Amino acid sequence: MDAIYKLFTNGKIDNLDPTTKRLASVLFYVAIGIIVFIVGLTVVDVAGHWGVATPLGTFGDFFGGVLNPILAFLTVIGLAVTIVMQRATISTSTLQRFETTFFNLLDLHNKIVDELVFDSKIIPDSAERREMLRIANVPPEEPEIARxxxxxxxxxxxxxxxxxxxVSRVEIYRERLQVENNHVLGHYFRNLYQILRLADRLKHESIDPETIQxxxxxxxxxxxxxxxxxxxxxxxQGMVDRGExxxxxIDYRILEHLPLRYDRSAKELYHENLPTESNYFREYLVAVPPGETAKHRVPAPLAPGAFGTNPKVHEFLLDAQLPILPVKK
Structure with missing residues (x-):
């Protein structure tokens, strides 16, 4: 069928969504059926009058009576083919506009990273650490400007x-960076959010989910x-928005390559720079809908979510006796 799709879309087969491909398949088989029907009628009529001096006009009346409604139906088929071609063209145009904006935002993302500035005195050492350094007679670190x-x-x-x-790490991040000094990373994350949101909108444009991924x-x-x-x-939760x-x-598995470790004895995930409370990691896992759980015949209430194919997260879920559902791509 690929040859038929290419015929309908001028070679733009990759831009056809599944619905359009099914429509193209139906149109192809209907057209073949009509051709077979016409040929069959002709053969039957000719065979029925074989050796009989039947005027050609009679055969013409028969053929015309059959052909006229068929031609009308073919007109409808032609209109449907036109719709298929237009949908492929629209998808191509949508992707072209998307790619222009998408790569412009990626370029802006890299420029934002290059221009980041952070004064380390924004997050001072804890009182306990300062006291420990004083007792050890170690001079405090000089604040540095990172770029x-x-x-x-x-x-x-x-x-x-x-x-x-x-005072936990999450509270420090919230107070020192999110509330008091949002100018440090706020624009960086807002731009990253807009890039993902732009890609997510493609699902409303009949674009193949694998293309979005x-x-x-x-x-x-x-x-x-x-x-x-x-x-x-x-x-x-509660850091920047209502969870969007x-x-x-989670949907696009952005934390898949986060270097995590798994403590088998405690059955907990951890990262040297992240909070140790397991509930924070669980925020990025996803609850499996009851229907999905039943379909895969597993009792698992969780799936890897934002961590995608991260092996440590899979190890955690397996060890916690939470069988893993296939990652949706």
Missing amino acids: GRAVFAVILDRIAKAETNT TYTAIVRAQLSANELALLFYNCL FKQLV
Whole structure:
């Protein structure tokens, strides 16, 4: 059928959504059926009058009576073919406009990263750490100005050094960066959100989901491990919005390459720069709908979600006796 799709779409087969492909298949088989029907009628009529001096006019009346409604129906088929061709053209145009905006936003993303600036005094050492350094007679670190991609590593380091038994890393991130100094990373994450949102809109344009995943994989490839760690903080519940950003991160498996470790004895996931509470990691897993659970005959209430094919997350789910459903692509 690929040859038929190419015929209908002038070679643009990859731009046809499944519905349009099914329509093209139906049109093809209907056309073949009509041709076979006409040939069959002709053979039957000729065979029935074989050797009989039947005037050609009689045969012409018979053929015309059959052919006229068929031609009318073929006109409808031709209109349907035109619709198929237009849909392929519209999809191509949609993708072209999308790609222009998409790669412009990616270019802006990289420029934003290059222009990031972070003053480490924004997140000072905790009182406990300062006291420990004083007792050890170790001079406090001089505040540094980080720029570009180095900003992410420095922020994570400062959050770790500001943590106390009463103030968690999540609270430090929220207060010091999200509330008091949103100018440091706010525009970076807003632009990243717009890139994912732009790709997500393609699902309303009859674009193949695998094509959308290809574009979001390009976004994922732009993010370093430190960026992924801060994205983890940024999309936690109540941090930036009502969960729209986190849902995009989950839907397109953006945290798939986050370097996680799995503590088998405690049966917990962890990362040296992330909070240790397991409930934060669970925010990025997804609950399996009851129908899906029944269909796969597993009792699992969770699937990998934002972590995609991350092997440590799969190990965690298996070890916790939570069988894993296939990752949707």
